[in-house]
Amino acid sequence: MPGDLKDGRIVIVGASLAGLRAAEALREEGFTGSLTVVGDEPHPPYDRPPLSKQVLLGQATADSTGLPMRQDPNADWRLGVRATGVDLLAKQVLLEDGESLPYDRLLIATGTRARPWPNPAEAALDGVFALRTREDAGGLAQRLTAGPERVLVIGGGFTGSEIASACRERGLEVTVAERGPAPLVGALGGTLSKLAAAMQRNHGVDLRTGVTVTALNGNGSFTGAELSDGSRVDADVCVVALGAVRNVEWLAESGLAAGPRGIACDAGCRAFNMYGIVTDDVFVAGDVSRFPHPLFGYQMLSLEHWGNAVEQAEVAAHNMVNPGPLQRPHLAVPSFWSTQFGLNIKSVGVPTYSDHVVIAQGSLEARRLAMVYGYQGRVTAAVTVDMAKALDYYRHLIETAAPFPPPPGAQDRAVAADLAIPSDVPDPKGLSHGPTVALTGYLPDRRLTLVQPG
């Protein structure tokens, strides 16, 4: 029946967390039409957070992180095939094998890939790894088990720090080279990054900050690296953890608003075209998306968060099979977690959307705290270290735009709880590696010229 949103053809491009959850949610929403999921990796959807933690520690194998299905979405899975383009007018997804998949509605959930080392010859040295896929993790875990002399980790973001933590837990020597003044500074700002730096050094990490790696050495096999301060690191394994690149190249000719910072969409996950006009049959979800969030000034957010992939996929799926007035916005408060060096770090809100912070509970010295971030006098984020159960309270403050600093009276209240200090978050223009959160409202990717189709 034409116009019946519960029927028809839906194609999902991207077979990871967001793609799977969207497929499941479409069926839960009552979609009975044909469903095709395209993925460039040969595997069914799998979970990535364990790849930099349990897998590197040898507690789980790389091929054991398959995502459980809540229910079989009864989809046609096209795995190991890359999508190469979209024809919006003909409503077709083009595949690398020459096939084209017609759709009535399309969901793009192509996510990100590891940012590669810029010099391909150096990147090809044996012993140089990235960490994004199951194969990456399996290979790196195997190399760690073999007992290298030293591991060099390039980039002190969450992935780099988790890798360094796993190495130390396995008793391996590790050097972390970070361009910023401390690890995690890009996601959490200056104050907590000091704690991160202290934890790394306390756990025996050779932490080099304010440096970049200028060259990887080796003749066939990686042997070490040159740093921008003139020093060298001798190591036999190197992990490039410079963040992620959004998988948007295949959409270059599509006419969608797709650029290096992701594919722009509205609050209902509907993609914009290159002229800023919203589409009604192309939806976006997960790491590859860029969407406006009312709690953060409607700036376009890109989140590489597990939770965002799930929540946005569910909203996108809902909106794909419901008419306009019944559609709903993706308003979830961003959140993410990490475990490293024995610490459990959890975040809600957007720490980089801040001008000041206070340590509301606990302390840096106790290695247990709740740090609250504010922007122009209201609470916009909170990060806990080994205090995860406090997070719900701060989430509520963010949701209700509560005044910053948070009210007095909390248990384990820090002496510094009233002393708001600058949050020292980085200018997104200067980020050294892929951001956990990019606020991109005021950073147009490129100038567009209106072209009349011929």
Add this chain to the structure above:
Amino acid sequence: MASDTLLARITDYANRPDPYPLYAELREAGPVVRQADGSYLIGTYHEIVALLHDPRMSADPRSRTAPAPYEVTRKPSFLRLDDPEHHRLRNSAMRPFGPPHSPGRVDSMRGEIVQLTKELAEVFQEGRQIDVVDDFAYPLPVTVICRLLGIPDKDEQLFQDWTDTLVASADIGPEGDTAERDQAADQAQQEMGQYLVQLAEQRRGRPTGDMLSDLVNEPDPAARLSEEDLAANTILLFIAGHETTVNLIANGVLTLLRRPDQLDRLREDPSLLPRAVEELLRYEPPVHMRERVPLVDIDVAGTTIPGGTSVILALASGSRDPMRFSEPDRFDPTRPDNQHVGFGSGIHLCFGAPLARIEAEAALGALLPHLGTARLVQDPPPYRQNAMLRGPRHLPIQL
């Protein structure tokens, strides 16, 4: 009737068999209901959850200034302490109990627990009358917690007497002479603590694989407990480790015998058991109320509650709030999105929840084959005195 006496009516023993209409009355009276004695009663789901997560709410009875403060001489267990002391003690207890330091501890007991339930249920022949509480729901968790901690079976009775005294003093309500009750509790606390510390001492350097051994042989000096804290922690673990589970199991049997359709459903499909246990924790939870005290004046749903005031969170009411759960008074083991507050929430979230879940699952699983033809001898059964920790004192059934 006036809602400012709801707490008195809820704690009135006459209403023990069915407090749920009173909870409905409470929710209808508003999210925050001031009581005649100056305390506040809260029975709506969202307010309860928010307050359980609010770091300005103290669990420490010594934070209370109104109504009339009672003398608390003993330092409370971590169940009733605030951070950072609460965290230090809870964390020390958690190290030998759960993740990340002892991830397999609870799950590794599953087989032993299933075996125990089988042995207990073996003698339940058709035609017999049994007391579900005395013959099953009580002995199971007591044996489990004794083995977990490392207490010899022969001393179980000793522990039973101490426990009864301590639980009685933890109740709220006007009846009885509290001075005498508190004195008895003090003494029980002391004796039980001494016993446990001595038992633990015997395992220093000679660990026997139980939690007492792990606690005295803790390798991390920062996580080691003083003698006083060791006593307080192990007493808490012992009591909390069985007291509520008894009620969970007994409430479960009672609920299923009252709902033969749901009982049949479970007998046909025992894979529903884990979800049935969650539904029991929502529908007939062992813990009905918890007390909290705001450290400063706080605003709850438009009402300012002054700092130092007793606030009673009616968890059992919250888990039946129609604003949160559809058809909350229906027992439905397949209920989706069952985020009950049966184990509380926030920093005091039930420490023993994973163990309680396994015990309840195993217990009901072992009883299911016997319940098809069973009937309640007495409905409602006689209840225990305690209004906060609610459950049948006896549950006679005819097999």
